[in-house]
Amino acid sequence: MSDQSNTPVPDPPDAEAQTRIGVDSWVAESEDRQARKRGFFGPAARGWDASPDPVKLFLFIAVAGTIPFWMNEGDLFVYGLFTVLYATLGLGLNVVVGFAGLLDLGYVAYFGIGAYGYALVSSDHYGIHWPTLASLPAVMVFTGLIGLGLGLTSRRLVGDYFAIVTLFFLQAFLVFTNTANPVIHGIGLTGGSSGIGNLDPLEFFGYSLTSVKQQYYFFLLVLVLATAGLYFANRSRTGRAWRALREDPLAAEVMSIPVNRLKRLAIVMGAALAGLCGAIFAAIQTAVTSSNFTLNVLIFIFAVVILGGIGSIAGPILGAIVINVSFQFLQPQNDHPSIKRWLFYGAIVLFIALMKPWYRAVVVLVGTVAFGLAVHAIVSATAAASWTAGTVTDAGSGSAGKAIADWVVIPNQTLHGGFATYAYIGLVVLVCVVRSVTGWWRTVVLIPTLYMAAVVWENVLAPNPAVTAEILFGVLLIVIMTVRPQGLIGTARVEII
Amino acid sequence: MHPLLFSVVDNIRSLGWGGAFQLLRNGLVLGSLYALIALGYTMIYGILKLLNFAHGDVYMVGAFLGYGILTRLNGPLNLAIGIVPAIALMFAVAMAGSGVLGVAIERFAYRPLRNAPRIAPLITAIGVSFFLENSVQLLTNGFQYTYDPFELGKTGNEELGPLYHTVFSVAGNPVTTVQLLVVGSALFLMTALVLLVSRTRFGKSMRATAYDREAASMMGIDTDRVIAMTFFIASMLAGAAGVMFGLYLGVTYYFMGFLAGLKAFTAAVIGGIGSIPGAMLGGLIIGLVESFAIGYVGGQWSDIVIFGLFILFMLFRPRGLLGSRAIQKV
């Protein structure tokens, strides 16, 4: 695209990312394939593309396997174990959504059924204690059967309707376990809102997995096996048939591909994998409660698959790493408030720095700083002192904290409670305005927008890190879909009319 | 299961006709609210084939806007202006505000994805819903606010405010002002919508765009504008429902949109998604089913009854009661 710089017509802004209608996907990717990857990451990217797949897997195992040696137990639990969990769940969802093209919004119910299934056969709840070698496969089969049951409805239900039915299945599952809790053999089946506790840990041949490190390695093994299994499935006849089914179910049926059987197979495989994850997860937590299987978790898994790229195998793994690590890092218990602050400002500066041409970036940077200082000066001079009397959260009285307090308007929270609401709404409005205008107007409006972002961060977001993480999550989903719907590693899909 | 059936029969007998009337009355009121929200879902699906998960949260924002106006007017107990103009103002502001929000969501979140694969706008809708819920949680600290409908506009020593005055009774069971207000305004808005869609030129362009967007744009209809207006109307209805809910029950908090949205969504699908009379019918059905289920089956199982009924319904009549059969184009 850069060699068209002497033509007067500018590039459409998101031309690369938008789906191109009527172009065959192989052709659409041909430009990517032919261009030698250049730039800083060029040699690494080319090496990666050229290496055979088992090497990539081996590299991954090598890196992932060394993590427990430099991470302590608490961080390993939060960053390592959860990432592997979400990666495996993402792989399973990928089979249903990516391979077979079915939008399954109740996927997390299988995860829950696997967990509760394990809880029922490995705890004091009913006094049943099956050995792990029996309970894990049993749970997988059971969950797969439930998936099959739901899949049998997919014959009648097309596309959106299947999505709706699965969503309701999830809600029914949640209500069943949390509220209905039918009394069987004397006690509530699912333990109601308290769930079932005191589960047996996983045990193989007398060897119990009780420490985080052991559990991590076991789960990593499961992930690797699942990856390998799906890789081979993808390359087989079944995989090709799935891809045909995903692209155009009607044409596939005409070509005598057994569409319904393949759909059911995908659902069962996805469900079984989710059930296995659920059982392992329950054993690790030694407890299971219905609030671990809500819509929030489903969205998390979807985000993992989508960010990574639907239909690719490495996609969910990459997506899980990026999303889980950032999400957990933003949680308040990971106590690095000053780093979060510098990440925020750093991200803004990086965003400015990536603007082209370079003088625009400079204008925006200088403009924002100047604008802020001006606003702060005006407010200090005209309004009451309480308007700038607030303190910067967790930056103390160091020079950084003072600099920020002199730049951003931080009013006294208790006296000006409404300020936060108006600033927040103002920021959202400004962002919308930036998106609507183009050219130099965009640069001009960007300056107060960036300043407002800093104001909102200091006043509202930084003091409430937990909710901020969730908000950023929602924004992430919106932005990915607009900027790059095929995810990081996925291939741009093409709608054939 | 046996004891469950026993208790259901027991409940039916002990509630009797009086109780049945109460359940019917409550179901109609609740059903009107669900119908208003369901209309929004159905209109947006009809015109964009998009399941707008964020619609329930627009309803929530409407309820908060109404609450904001209430506090500006000095709160539920010392209204600065009379109760009737206060309510009118709340409706006006909430409807306008939600409408604008809906248009903004369409413009910035959904429009760039018009030609993307079906899953993209769905995920974006979920992202928007997440964003709205958590933003409101952030700004309100998760606090539950209340319209105080039982005290609203109270004068003198009466025990209940004018909203809860009994208008008439049926066999000793009162029907209050607010219940009539909710059902009445819902009926009014729905009639206005039906007239708009079926009698006006704009309604015709809406129906054309819903039927085939490309052909409609080729016939000279500005589809972008039509879609924006559809979102405006749909969100306006949701905002009105939000204020009505506040006036009826009072409680307003950041998560209220989720469950209400889910049930309204069920209603839209049962009635036949894409069909406006279907959404109204579906809303009433869901309201009545919920009311009777809570009354006869008991709080524990009522939600399961609703969801189970819905899944069965979807298995045997996926296009809904009044929906049209989905045609797969080759």
Added chain:
Amino acid sequence: MLKKIGLVAVLAALISVVVATTAWGSAKAPRAAAAATASVKCGKRVSIGVAYPATGGVAFLGALQFDWAKTALSRWNGSHKLKIKLVQGDTQLTTNAAANLAVAHSFASNGKVLAVTGPAGSQEVQDSAGVYKGAGLAPVSGSATRIFLTRSKPGNTRETAKGFFYRTVPNDGQQGDAVANYIHKNLNKKRIYIIDDEEAYSQGLADQVQQDLKNVGINASRNHVAQNVSDFSSLIAAIPSNTQLVYIPWQQAAEAQTFASQLHANGKNAIVMGSDGIDAPGQFKTPGSYVSGFPVDATNPVYKSFTKAHKGQPEAFGLPTYTSIWANATAIKMACKAGHGKTTRSAVRKDLLKVKLNASQSLLGFPVQFLNKNKSTFQGPGDMGGTADFAIYKISKNGTYTRVK
């Protein structure tokens, strides 16, 4: 606007910062087994971890608890030389095992955390007990009220290890007893209807009250309603008209107010009685109702300034969190003094048993000292001893709470 390489570059940069920070933090933090006895300097970053639901369905309760915690901390830092910080941990819902464990592990691996306030729910306490014990921490909860957390009974073993859990709130047994006694002996009501909100806190209390009433020959009816439902009309239709008292041990005061108003608007004039979860004078104000709560001294200056900062709406559910922070801070101070500027987690944990707060320091209306053995019917090691008990308030015509017992 961002090209492909730009996006990847930004992501790579962010991830590497996160990884680097974690690696550095991990390398410096003690291994789990050694955490309990690792020596920490009582300097600027000694922290108390606060585990509470910051997001999710009961976030408003968590926010109130955290507000009280912040109040306690600023008062402590303002009047003591030893400055302490708070580390927040979001346990999301009251029964989200994954988030709860994540918080527990994070606190365990954070070397600066010497004490923990929370978790909020009884189930969470049980689920994370193992992790906290392994890290040498004894959580002091301000709202986990299940009896079996501190006491074993025939058929139920004690759910936490002795010495590794404390609470600054009287348990379900004590509250249920107080309520049942009042209903039976003072109000003399016989036709009772109990409704729980399907959460663990509510079910525990409801079970206890129902059992206590049964023991004196009163058969109370029982029903459930989901926590965020606002339309109680169908539920109310099911309540018999001759019911004398409806007991609602809920957590959302606004819902309780709506329920009580709807109940009376439907012509059913039963007395409504609530638990400390709806002890909120600004929100639950139906005249003639009763509420059980802490015997707080309303003239206490801290209580008054908290009320003022919250627009005149005082709230008592989060009060024990204040007490918990104060107890933790006192223990840290004692341990630091004994260790001459350095201390360990196990020293702090042992010093919790020596903490003695008077009535105005604890803000609960009675002095606080933790028990080391069983006491009377419901109290065990970890519960508060002394005169810890619940008060009953009656709501008058203009919404004010008057203590009647």
